[in-house]
Amino acid sequence: MSPSAFPRRRVAGLALLLGLAAAQSALATTLETAHGPVEVGDDPQRVVTLYEGALDAALAGGVVPLGAVTTRGGDGVAGYIDDYLDARHPDAEPAIVGVVREINLEAVLAQRPDLILAPPQLADEQYALLSRLAPTVVPPTRPLAADNWKHEARLYGQALGREAQLEAAIAAVEERAQALTEALADAEVSGEVSLVRWMPQGPLVMSERLFASGLLAATGLTFSDGDLVNDRGVHSDPLSLENLSRVDSDWLFLATLNADGQEALEAARTSPAFERLEAVANDRVVPVDGQLWTSANGPLAAQAILDDIEAALLP
Amino acid sequence: MIAALPRRLLPEGLALPLAGLTLALSLVMLASLLLGAGEVTPTRALAVLAGGGDDEARFVVGSLRLPRTLVGAAVGLALGMAGALLQAVSRNPLAEPGLLGVSAGAAFAVALALWLGASATTLRVAVAQAGALAGCLCVLGVARLRGLGNDPIRLVLAGAAFSALLAALTSLLLLFDQRAADEIRFWVIGSLSGRRLADLLAVLPSLALALAITLLVARPLAALALGERVASGLGHRPGRVRGLVVLAVALLVGAATAIAGPIAFVGLVVPFAARALAGPDIRRTLWLCLPLGPLMVIGADILSRLLVAPSELSLGVLTALCGAPVLILVVRARRLPSL
Incomplete structure (x- = not known):
């Protein structure tokens, strides 16, 4: 095979491909x-x-x-x-x-x-x-x-x-998060925040790499997963009740797949280990919908989560 | 009279192994209070036991480790005794409540109750016991089928099929109601974490009743091991004895499942070890099951806390890991001991 034969054939193939692509681009x-x-x-x-x-x-x-x-x-x-x-x-x-x-x-x-x-x-x-x-x-x-x-x-x-619509939707989420950051700063709401799913045996601590965790962080709070989640997991194994202090942040978001988040909060409250948390004593536990917070993602979900954060944290 | 009673109750030659096992159990219970997945070290826990200690250590030892230790003792006692009784009445050394679907029956009954809308704690004990009773009756029905009763391994196979059926039905219920599923999925695995003393109190009456029945049937059951005619000749009524034993097993397994979820293999390993130490007589086996059951469950629970700290393993996983090799050992032994 001569040195030039192969490239020539390849060029011809490329031209053909380009032609096909051009014909279909409309x-x-x-x-x-x-x-x-x-x-x-x-x-x-x-x-x-x-x-x-x-x-x-x-x-x-x-x-x-x-x-x-x-x-x-x-x-x-x-x-x-x-x-x-x-x-x-x-x-x-x-x-x-x-x-x-x-x-x-x-x-x-x-x-x-x-x-x-x-x-x-x-x-x-x-x-x-x-x-x-x-x-x-x-x-x-x-x-x-x-x-x-x-x-x-x-x-x-x-x-x-619909590229333009989605760019706009993403930009709107970023602007909203920025506005909420400022509003929270004005209201002097700050500190550490954790997101857990409560199980009777102990909570599953949600990773800082999750969608909802990122939104909490985007509003100026410090998200903490207590170093309990490995790089690939979305949440920790059920944390021993003896180690609850590791997720005892200033704010504790409690995700639940129950229809009624308040009911799940009451179930958690029957656990003496949960009752001892600082966040519980300060009434800074926020029950949230687990479907939205730990399953969904996207610009609409982001807006809904930011709604939840605003309702819970802004006085 | 009173001095003679223990001697009549406690068979000869058991005092020494019983004392040794009780000592071992006390040590394991102490270890269970001292060790955990958290930051409360044995030294800090010891300070609590000595009457001092800091606030956090007092909470962890008193409100977390003590309840699960006591619940573990009750669960081990119940499952060990239930295994020994079920094996004696079915004359099958492999008749384990977990393997034969009695636990699965209890778990299914609870899942059904939850699905129908019962709140988790109130009904659980009675419902689990009803499910265990139904499971027991199915197992013994199968065991009395011609040909099956004499072949321990076929009985276990039938039990495995029965368990799989119940597990499938439980899964079906969970699929119907995904939200309830998430709540009870961890319970279905079996664990002692987060259990409270109130849970233990809820099952104490039925445990006491089961122990009373056991005391009543131990002697006739031993006679039954010699054959129905011998037992009848001694004045026992085999049908009634069997009925009472089934009732006791259902009470025990239902109670254990209600507070800890289904925990397999305890009912196999504990009577197996008891027979190895004390011989096949059911009266002797039952005595040794008293300390051996709690010993195994609390020991496994301690491991479950330490192996993956700061998280915890499920107790059911650990008992299966300890118990499965024993099952294989028993099955591979040249000749299954017949009871």
């Missing part, structure tokens, strides 16, 4: 996903989201998906999504196509999707099947970090052709 966008470049249609009409963050981003971009997965520990979409849909799209009700770890492929197929927004870390086998139904967008895997949701929301926005 109809399609190519996205960089975890499974390489994926071409999506310009104005997808039948969107199925297989991830709470994708559902949130789609709604923030003004697209109501036809199908979605349930929230953690629930039978349907998260409560804050329900509220949003009731307010903005009272007639829309995304069909449930499974839970995030167990997608019902037939239910996805029944929606005849033209775009599937999938979670990061979708199993390869699942991708192989889903990508045959419709272009499937899987965000590239990143190490667990509190602002992963922004990258993901941007990618979903590109896939939906």
